[in-house]
Amino acid sequence: MNCFILSKNNLNDFLAALDSYELFVPIRKNGITVLAHIDDPLAIKLDLTSQPYLVKQTIFPQTESLFTFDRKKGIKAPSFETNHKSQVVFGIRSCDARGFCIIDPVFEEDYPDPYYIHKRKSTILIGLQCIEPFTNCFCTSVGGSPSSTEGLDLQFTDIGESYFVEVITQKGEEIIKVTAPFLSCPDKNQSVKKDEVKKDAEQKVKRKIDVNQLSQKIEQIFEDSVWSDLAEKCISCGICTFFCPTCYCFDIQDEIIRGKGKRLRTWDSCMYSEYTAHASGYNPRPTRMERLRNRIYHKFKQNIDRYGVSGCVGCGRCITLCPSNEDIVENIETLQRL
Amino acid sequence: MMENPYIPHQAVIDRIKQETTGDRAIKTLDVKLQNNASDKSFQFHPGQCAMLGILGVGESMISIASAPSQNDILTFSIMKLGRVTSEIHACEEGDLLTIRGPYGNYFPLSDWKNKNIVTVGGGIGQAPLRSVIRYVLDKRNDYGDVDIIYGARSVSDLCYRDEFEKLEKGNKVYVHLSIDEEEEGWKQFVGFVPDNLLRIKPSPNNTIVITCGPPIMITLVIKKLIGLGFQDTQIYTTLEKRMKCGIGKCGRCNVGSLYVCKDGPVFSYQQLKTLPET
Numbered sequence: 381m382n383c384f385i386l387s388k389n390n391l392n393d394f395l396a397a398l399d400s401y402e403l404f405v406p407i408r409k410n411g412i413t414v415l416a417h418i419d420d421p422l423a424i425k426l427d428l429t430s431q432p433y434l435v436k437q438t439i440f441p442q443t444e445s446l447f448t449f450d451r452k453k454g455i456k457a458p459s460f461e462t463n464h465k466s467q468v469v470f471g472i473r474s475c476d477a478r479g480f481c482i483i484d485p486v487f488e489e490d491y492p493d494p495y496y497i498h499k500r501k502s503t504i505l506i507g508l509q510c511i512e513p514f515t516n517c518f519c520t521s522v523g524g525s526p527s528s529t530e531g532l533d534l535q536f537t538d539i540g541e542s543y544f545v546e547v548i549t550q551k552g553e554e555i556i557k558v559t560a561p562f563l564s565c566p567d568k569n570q571s572v573k574k575d576e577v578k579k580d581a582e583q584k585v586k587r588k589i590d591v592n593q594l595s596q597k598i599e600q601i602f603e604d605s606v607w608s609d610l611a612e613k614c615i616s617c618g619i620c621t622f623f624c625p626t627c628y629c630f631d632i633q634d635e636i637i638r639g640k641g642k643r644l645r646t647w648d649s650c651m652y653s654e655y656t657a658h659a660s661g662y663n664p665r666p667t668r669m670e671r672l673r674n675r676i677y678h679k680f681k682q683n684i685d686r687y688g689v690s691g692c693v694g695c696g697r698c699i700t701l702c703p704s705n706e707d708i709v710e711n712i713e714t715l716q717r718l
Numbered sequence: 719m720m721e722n723p724y725i726p727h728q729a730v731i732d733r734i735k736q737e738t739t740g741d742r743a744i745k746t747l748d749v750k751l752q753n754n755a756s757d758k759s760f761q762f763h764p765g766q767c768a769m770l771g772i773l774g775v776g777e778s779m780i781s782i783a784s785a786p787s788q789n790d791i792l793t794f795s796i797m798k799l800g801r802v803t804s805e806i807h808a809c810e811e812g813d814l815l816t817i818r819g820p821y822g823n824y825f826p827l828s829d830w831k832n833k834n835i836v837t838v839g840g841g842i843g844q845a846p847l848r849s850v851i852r853y854v855l856d857k858r859n860d861y862g863d864v865d866i867i868y869g870a871r872s873v874s875d876l877c878y879r880d881e882f883e884k885l886e887k888g889n890k891v892y893v894h895l896s897i898d899e900e901e902e903g904w905k906q907f908v909g910f911v912p913d914n915l916l917r918i919k920p921s922p923n924n925t926i927v928i929t930c931g932p933p934i935m936i937t938l939v940i941k942k943l944i945g946l947g948f949q950d951t952q953i954y955t956t957l958e959k960r961m962k963c964g965i966g967k968c969g970r971c972n973v974g975s976l977y978v979c980k981d982g983p984v985f986s987y988q989q990l991k992t993l994p995e996t
Contacts, residue, residue, distance in 0.1 A: 446724045447724065447725060449773045449774070450775055454728060455728075455773070457722055458722075486966075486967055487967060489725040489966070490965065490966060491966070492720050492723075493865075493967060494721075529865075575993035599994070602994045606989065615779040628967070628969065629969030630962070630963070630967070630968050630969070631962055631966060631968070632724075632963065633776065634773065634775060636774030639774075643724070643773075647726075648969070648970075650969060650970070655960075656959070656960050657960060658958070658960055659778075659800030659960075660799055662933065676995075681975065682823070682972065685974075685975035686975055689892050
């Protein structure tokens with residue numbers, strides 16, 4: 381694996397050298413740190429110390445057009461031309477990159493989804509190694525790690541005055557080529573420092589869940605009254621799903637003005653009763669209990685059944701953001717005690 | 719270049735038949751795919767569904783009610799309930815719909831050769847069963863007796879009434895209709911579908927039963943069938959869920975770890991009973 385050193389002073393120049401790409405970086409906006417599309421890296425202030433939000437929308441936008449139509453002329457399908465600008469997403473965390481890996485098979489299998497697949501293929505993911513865990517991180521319990529490079533093309537590790545840059549994939553090499561003037565070779569001490577930071581970070585993750593036999597447990601206690609207890613606090617706001625790196629459920633809606641319009645795909649949430657409501661009025665998941673149970677089932681049973689891997693990356697964002705203090709770590713503890 | 723599964727074909731409404739009237743009216747539509755899309759892209763099996771839609775309104779997953787032998791015409795029976803189905807009901811012959819599919823698995827009819835087939839349907843749930851019945855009649859010598867048990871709330875809610883009369887003529891097809899409450903002039907069974915099933919008592923011997931209707935009806939029918947001595951592997955149903963994509967991605971139609979759109983809609987009771995309820 382190729383490794384480089386980037387002085388922190390050169391970070392904005394490094395990003396500015398990526399001007400042939402659409403660039404997404406973490407910046408502070410409306411009180412949270414989000415991955416935002418920027419034009420001029422030299423004019424912005426990066427936030428590399430907070431847990432970034434909405435990383436998934438760089439590849440799976442909150443709203444995107446599936447096609448446009450004219451009721452008289454018919455449908456105009458989009459083309460997925462390869463000359464479209466590739467994008468670079470900088471400063472995401474290991475859990476975010478793993479999140480994409482976990483939802484990839486959903487969009488790839490059986491009926492490949494060209495919208496997701498095209499964006500995924502033309503996106504380069506540059507990760508930033510977590511030094512300290514955020515408030516509710518538990519990635520090490522669910523197969524992840526703050527140092528994981530799964531899904532990343534490059535990984536940056538803060539080693540003091542500079543970043544240690546590891547090249548993970550061929551796509552990562554592409555970035556190295558255009559930023560070479562700002563990079564140098566690491567010395568032995570820098571390599572040792574990087575390894576120390578990584579090891580430290582893994583040990584600092586304190587919140588844990590016990591996933592041993594969890595999917596069997598969820599199946600066994602599917603009809604238990606515990607789910608109602610767990611859902612007592614939930615207000616069905618859906619914030620856990622919108623900010624979850626692996627929640628991908630969507631709605632499809634048409635927008636039409638004077639005979640012309642588009643079919644849009646937008647994020648949806650399994651926390652909403654309308655999500656499953658039939659036109660007849662029948663609803664298989666009418667209350668918060670069924671919906672909260674379904675979300676935990678999907679992450680810790682369905683995803684394992686379908687793809688062999690837990691659907692939770694342990695980022696803890698659903699806990700941090702929940703307005704009613706639902707805590708998936710505590711909820712799993714409660715389930716495992718039964 | 720990969721195909722785009724979200725782009726529908728256009729189809730023209732060839733014929734509309736008003737099956738029932740009222741708040742929850744049902745119309746049967748024959749639609750014809752445009753631009754020769756039918757030849758290769760729309761090969762289907764009984765039990766499969768298609769996404770029907772109107773540009774600017776949206777799409778609904780509807781089961782195909784015709785038999786595959788019916789060449790370039792696809793038949794759908796649609797109850798007027800939500801936004802999309804109401805707009806489809808407002809369409810006239812010659813209007814355009816959009817169509818994607820066919821989706822989902824299907825009844826393993828080739829495994830059922832030489833068996834007797836019993837269908838137990840309620841209301842609009844008869845639509846996918848119509849496809850099975852028509853398929854079996856197309857290959858009449860491959861299958862045994864056909865019993866059609868079908869009920870609706872009232873006489874005016876029964877679909878395909880004219881068709882049932884024709885079906886019964888010397889084809890070893892027996893039709894057993896029911897309505898929920900007494901009506902003047904009705905000579906057949908009065909009561910719920912599961913009770914009509916108990917009255918008819920089909921023999922489990924060399925027989926497959928397929929049931930489709932409201933969830934509560936399906937549950938009761940299966941219970942009665944088990945009581946009549948049917949094995950779990952002899953009972954099939956087809957499920958309905960709210961769907962948006964139809965291709966196992968939008969997330970909402972799961973039963974346990976399976977998606978009704980893609981892994982279903984057809985399930986044997988043997989499979990169904992291993993799945994959690996919602």
